[in-house]
Amino acid sequence: MKHLRKLLTTRLAAIPTSFAVGILIVAVLGFVDAAYLTIEHYKGVIPPCSVVSGCETVLTSSYSLILGMPVSLLGALYYLVIAIGIFAYMDTKKTEILKWTLFLTIFGLLMSLWFLVVQAFILKAWCIYCLGSAVTSIALFVLANIVFKKYMITETVDNTAVLQ
């Protein structure tokens, strides 16, 4: 709760374009990965079983669907939203947009952690594309945290904003 209140009142300073582009690239990578799996799902491709991976176990498990939708589609939409948010920030320079976009990365992180648990302890099989998505969503969360740490503006007593 304390964190949420802090988040609501926090303002961010502008971040360097290179930083924004970096976040955008990670989101695009995540999007490509998730979109690949989504297309594969809707094409009805039956992934064969092979010695090197347990992908088919993961992708044909009941955990790969949420309300009938493939998890990869939700993932693709998530990365798309992040990319749109970052892009909208680069367009408008409104740091409020940046703040809420970066806030969303916590959901990507939590989903990825859940699916890592599912793969490690429930299915005991790993899907390389799902691990790729875990990497990009963790990376987005870490980048978001760096932004919140480095570019947060706190109000001082005389109401002048200072960069922390």
Added chain:
Amino acid sequence: MPGMNTKRIIFWLGFVVVFGLIIWGLVVAMNKPPVMGLNLGAPAPVTEADHVRGSADAPVTLIEYSDFQCPACAIYYPLVERLLSESTTTVRFVYRHYPLYPQPHKNAFIASQAAEAAGLQGKFWEMYQLLFDNQKSWENLPNTESVFEGYATRIGLNTEAFKKDLASDSVKKRVQRDRDEGISLGVNSTPTFFVNGKAIVNPQSYEAFKKIIDDAARGDSN
């Protein structure tokens, strides 16, 4: 400022185009039929020791290297069953073991042993069906023996003989022999199908599968 607006429109158009290109590129790249898997060796001729369904003089011999614990094999299992029931005179089907054991399928080898042990009492295919039908219920068990013994009872096997055969060296060797042959052909995923000695790219629907068989029956090479 109209100039500013144009710039923004181009900015966002660029965004839409990039994402459009990504999706388009993925769809195009994924529509190319995979060529890998085609350059496999020719499987050994069908012998007395093989598990065969269908007439020996059928024009098409379909050999499957398969794993009872593989979800993809379980998906193909009803397709093969339908194929056999609809093409009774054209297809001879041969099942060969290719358990991806110990990783990723820890129960695949013992499942093959169960099918072999049932085969010793003439009920290989009955066990084959039960194993695929119930794959989800035994795939993650730490010990599958009691479940497989239950299947043996269900299909009317002599349970004592089944238990003994399940653990016997000759049954293990029989499974291993199929797997070794698969490895020597270059099989690296399951299911891998051979139509008249040639590896095929796994068809993505029953209709596609049926077409491959029908073409082979007519003598078309492709």
